[in-house]
Amino acid sequence: MLEDDPTAEPATVAGPIATTPTVRLVFSADKVCRTDFPIEARCAAGRSVQGADDVKLDGDARVSRQHAVFVAEKGQLRLENLSQRGCFVNGTLVEGACALYDGDVVRMGDSFMVARHLPDNLRDHELSGILGTAPSIVQLRGLLHVVGPTKASVVLLGETGSGKELAARALHEESGRRGSFVAVNCAAIPENLAESQLFGHKAGSFTGAQKDHVGFFRQADGGTLFLDEVGELPLALQPKLLRVLDEGHVFAVGATTGVPVDVRLVAATNRHLAKDVEHGTFRGDLFARLAEITISLPPLRARKEDVLLLLLRALPDGVSLSAALVNALLLHDWPFNVRELMKIGTELEVKAQGRRLLDVDLLEGRLLGPRPGGPGGARAVVEEERAAAPTGRGPAQKRDEPAPSKDELERLLAEHRGKVSDVARVTGRSRTQVYRWLEQHNFDLKQYRG
Numbered sequence: 001m002l003e004d005d006p007t008a009e010p011a012t013v014a015g016p017i018a019t020t021p022t023v024r025l026v027f028s029a030d031k032v033c034r035t036d037f038p039i040e041a042r043c044a045a046g047r048s049v050q051g052a053d054d055v056k057l058d059g060d061a062r063v064s065r066q067h068a069v070f071v072a073e074k075g076q077l078r079l080e081n082l083s084q085r086g087c088f089v090n091g092t093l094v095e096g097a098c099a100l101y102d103g104d105v106v107r108m109g110d111s112f113m114v115a116r117h118l119p120d121n122l123r124d125h126e127l128s129g130i131l132g133t134a135p136s137i138v139q140l141r142g143l144l145h146v147v148g149p150t151k152a153s154v155v156l157l158g159e160t161g162s163g164k165e166l167a168a169r170a171l172h173e174e175s176g177r178r179g180s181f182v183a184v185n186c187a188a189i190p191e192n193l194a195e196s197q198l199f200g201h202k203a204g205s206f207t208g209a210q211k212d213h214v215g216f217f218r219q220a221d222g223g224t225l226f227l228d229e230v231g232e233l234p235l236a237l238q239p240k241l242l243r244v245l246d247e248g249h250v251f252a253v254g255a256t257t258g259v260p261v262d263v264r265l266v267a268a269t270n271r272h273l274a275k276d277v278e279h280g281t282f283r284g285d286l287f288a289r290l291a292e293i294t295i296s297l298p299p300l301r302a303r304k305e306d307v308l309l310l311l312l313r314a315l316p317d318g319v320s321l322s323a324a325l326v327n328a329l330l331l332h333d334w335p336f337n338v339r340e341l342m343k344i345g346t347e348l349e350v351k352a353q354g355r356r357l358l359d360v361d362l363l364e365g366r367l368l369g370p371r372p373g374g375p376g377g378a379r380a381v382v383e384e385e386r387a388a389a390p391t392g393r394g395p396a397q398k399r400d401e402p403a404p405s406k407d408e409l410e411r412l413l414a415e416h417r418g419k420v421s422d423v424a425r426v427t428g429r430s431r432t433q434v435y436r437w438l439e440q441h442n443f444d445l446k447q448y449r450g
Contacts, residue, residue, distance in 0.1 A: 017119045017120075018119070018120040018121075019075065019117035019118055019119050019120060020038050020039075020117070020118050020120060021038070021039045021070075021072040021075065021076070021077040021115075021116075021117055022036050022037065022038050022039065022115075022116045022117070022118045023036075023037045023039060023043070023045075023055060023070055023077075023106070023113050023114075023115060023116075024036050024037075024113060024114045024115075024116055024305045025037065025055060025057075025111065025112075025113050026112050026113065026114055026304075026305050026308055026330075027110075027111060027112040027308060027321070027323075027326045028057050028059060028060055028110070028111035028112070029057075029058075029059025029060055029111075030059075030110075030320055030321075030323075031059075031320070032308045032312055032321065034133060034305065034309065036118070037053065037054075037055050037070075038053075038118075039070045039071070039072040039077060040053075040072060041071070041072060041073075042069055042070070042071050042072075043055060043069065043070045043071075044066060044068075044069050044070075045057060045063075045067050045068045045069070045070065045108060046063055046064055046065050046066045046067040046068070046082075046083075046108075047060065047061075047063050047064065047065050047067070048065035048066065049066065055113070057108065057109065057111045060108075060110050060111045061109070062085070062109030062110050063083075063108050063109035063110075063111055064082070064083035064084075064085060064109075066082050066083070067081075067082060067083045067085070067087070067108045067109070068080060068081050068082055068083065068087050068108060069082060070100075075117070076099065077099070077100040077101075077115055077117070078097060078098070078099055078100060079094065079097065079098055079100050079106065080096075080097040081094055081095055081096060081097065083108075085108075085109065087106060087107065087108050088106070088107040088108075089104055089105070089106055089107075089430075090104055090105055090331065090430045090432050090433070091105075091327075091331050091430065092430055100115040101115065101433065102115065102116060102117045103115065103116070103302060103304060103436075105304055105330045105331065107327065110323035110326075112326055112327070112330055114304045114305045114330075116135065116305075118135055119135055119139075122135065122138055122139070122142075123142060124138050124141060124142070125141045125142055125144075125145040126141075127141045127144055127145065127170045127173070127174070128169070128170060128173060129163075129166040129169060129170060130144065130163070130166060130167065130170050131306070131309075131310060131313075132303055132305075132306035132309070132310065133305060133306060133309075134298070134302065134303035134304070134305055134306050136298035136302050136303060137298060137303055137306065140167070140295070140297060140298065141170075143295055144167060144170045144171055144174060144295070145174055147171065147174075147293055147295065148170070148171045148172075148173070148174020148175050149174060149175055149176060150175075150293075151264060152292040152293045153245070153264070153265045153266070153267070153289065153290050153291070153292045153293070154168075154171060154265075154266045154267070154291075154292070154293045154294070154295060155230075155266075155267050155268070155269070155273070155290050155291040155293075155294050155295070156168060156266065156267070156268040156269075156295050156296075156297060157268075157269065157270075157294060157295070157296045157297065158268070158270060158296060158297030158298075158299070158337075159270055159297075159299050159335075159336075159337055160270050160336055160337065160339070161300075161336040161337035161338055161339030161340055162297040162298070162299055162300070162337040162338065163297060163337070163338055164228065164268035164297060165183055165226065165228060165268070167268075167295070167297060168181075168183070168224070168226040168228075168266045168268065169181055169226075171224065171264075171266055172223065172224040172226075172264075172266075175224065175264060177222060177223050177224060178222055178223070179220060179221055179222025179223025179224070179262075180219060180220055180222075180223040180224075181220070181223055181224050181226065182216050182219050182220040182223065182224070182225050182226065183226040183228065184197075184198070184216050184225065184226065184227050184228065185228045185229055186227055186228060186229045186230055186231075186232045186233050187228075187229040187232040191234045194233065194234055194237050195237055195240065195253055196213065196215070196253050197215065197216060198216050198217060198237070198241070199215045199217055199240070199244070199250050199251060199252055199253065200212070200213050200214045200215030200217070200218055200250065200252035200253070200255075201213050201215070201252050201253035201254055201255075212252075213252075214252075215250065215252060217244060217250045217261050217263055218250060218259060218261055220261075220263050221261045221262060221263060222262055222263075223263070223264070224263070224264045224265075224266055225263050225264070225265050225266070226266045226267075226268070227265065227266070227267045227268070228267075228268045229268070229269060229270075230267035230268065230269050230273075230290065231269045231271040231273055231276055231282060233282075235281065235282075235283070238282070238283045238286045239283065239286070241286060242283065242285060242286045242289055244261070245265065245289050245290075246289070248260055248261060248262070249261070265290065267290050273287050273291075274287070299334065299337055300334040300337040300338055300340075300341060301332075301333050301334050304330055307329050307330060307334075307341065308321070308326065308329065308330075310338060310341055310342075311329065311341055311344065311345050313345075314341070314342050314344075314345025314346065314349070315345055315348060315349055315358075316349060318356060319352070319355075319356055319357070319358055320356060320357050320358065321357075321358050322357055322358065322359040322360065324359060324360045325359055325360040325362075325363075327360075328360045328363070328367040329344075329367065331432075332367045333432070333435075344363065344366070344367070347362070347363065347366070348362055348363070351363075404427060404437070406441045409423075409437055409438075409441060409443070410441075410443070412426060412427070413443065413445070413448040414448055416448075417448055417449055418445040418446070418448030418449035419449075420434050420435065420438075420445070
C-alpha cells in the first residue's frame with residue numbers, strides 16, 4: 001500500500017503486534033452498548049449461557065438459549081453456529097462454522113457484535129473531538145498525542161468526511177502553541193487570489209486591494225495553519241509556499257521585505273500526493289517538506305463498533321434503534337465517513353417526528369446505496385450472496401480457507417475482468433472482504449475492467 005494511501009489505518013509501532021481475539025457486543029436487547037469479551041479458548045453465546053466469560057444475550061428473545069460458540073486457536077477466531085436460526089456474518093447466513101476476521105460484523109437474533117484482534121497494552125489518550133473505541137482510532141489518538149508537541153510539519157491523509165480538520169485541531173491543542181488555529185480550504189480559494197490570501201498584500205498592489213491584508217500565515221503566527229485539500233494549490237504558488245516554510249518569512253504581494261512568522265503547518269488531502277508528484281501536478285520538494293510526518297485517518301468502515309455510538313450523539317435523548325436499522329448501519333460502507341453518518345442522524349431526527357423507535361424505513365434505502373468504485377452497497381452484498389448460495393452454505397464453506405495471495409488475487413481479477421461479485425463468489429467471501437483485499441494490495445479495478 002502506498003505510504004500516502006488515504007484509506008490506510010494509522011500505526012504507532014512497526015513490526016508484529018501481539019493481539020487478543022475479542023468479540024465486541026455493540027447492540028442487544030434494543031440498546032446500544034459496548035462490552036468486550038476476550039476469547040481465550042472457547043466462549044459461548046446465547047440467552048442461557050452460564051460461564052462468567054460467556055456472551056450472555058438474555059434480553060434478546062430471537063437468540064437461542066445456546067446460539068453459538070466463539071473459538072480462539074493460535075490467534076485466530078472462529079464462529080460455530082449451534083442454532084437452527086443461524087448466525088449472520090457481514091450479512092451472510094452461516095449455518096455451520098466459519099472463520100472470523102478483524103472487523104467482521106456478527107448478528108445473532110437482534111444482537112450485533114464486531115470481531116476484533118485487539119492490540120495488547122494499547123494506551124489510549126483522550127483528545128477533544130477524536131471519538132471512538134476502534135483500535136485504529138485509539139492508535140490515531142496515540143499518534144496525535146506523540147506528534148502534537150513536536151515542531152514537525154504534518155500531512156493528514158484520509159477520505160472525505162473522515163475528520164481531518166478535527167485531527168488538525170487536536171494536533172494544535174497538543175502542541176501547546178499559544179497562537180491561533182487557522183483553517184484554510186485550498187480548494188475554495190480562487191487561483192488568482194491564492195497568493196494574496198495566504199501571504200497577504202499591500203494596499204494598491206493590485207486592482208481591488210484597497211487596504212493591507214495580513215494573510216492566513218500571519219493570522220496563524222505563533223499557532224497552527226491548517227491547509228485542507230493542499231493538493232489543490234496552484235502549481236505556480238507551490239515554490240513560494242516552500243520558500244516560506246524554509247525561510248520562516250512571509251512576503252506579502254506588493255511588499256519588498258519579508259515578515260518573520262512562527263507557524264506550525266498541518267496539511268490534509270484525500271488525494272495520492274505521491275502520484276501527483278509523479279504526474280508533475282505537485283512539487284516533490286514541497287511534498288517532502290510538508291510530509292515530515294504523515295498520519296493516515298481510518299475510514300468509518302474500519303470502525304464498525306463506533307458507528308452506533310457516534311450516531312447517538314447526533315440524535316435526541318431517549319430514542320431507540322430498530323434491529324433492521326442497526327443491521328443497515330453496520331453493513332453500510334460509509335463512502336463519506338463520519339460526515340455522512342452525521343447527516344444520517346439529522347435525517348432520522350427530522351423524519352422521526354416524535355417517534356421513539358427509529359426504523360430503516362425513515363431513510364428510504366439511503367443506507368443501501370453504492371460505494372466508491374463499486375456497483376453496490378450493503379443490500380447488493382446480501383442479495384448477491386443469497387443468490388449465489390440460497391442456504392448460506394456456499395460462502396460459509398470457504399470462510400475458513402486462507403485469504404488469496406496478492407498474485408492469486410491479481411489472477412482472479414484478470415480472469416473475472418475486475419468484477420468483484422465474481423471474485424467474492426469464487427472465493428466464498430463477501431464483497432466487503434474482497435474490497436478489503438483490494439485496499440490492502442492497492443489494486444485499481446479500472447485496470448482489469450478495460
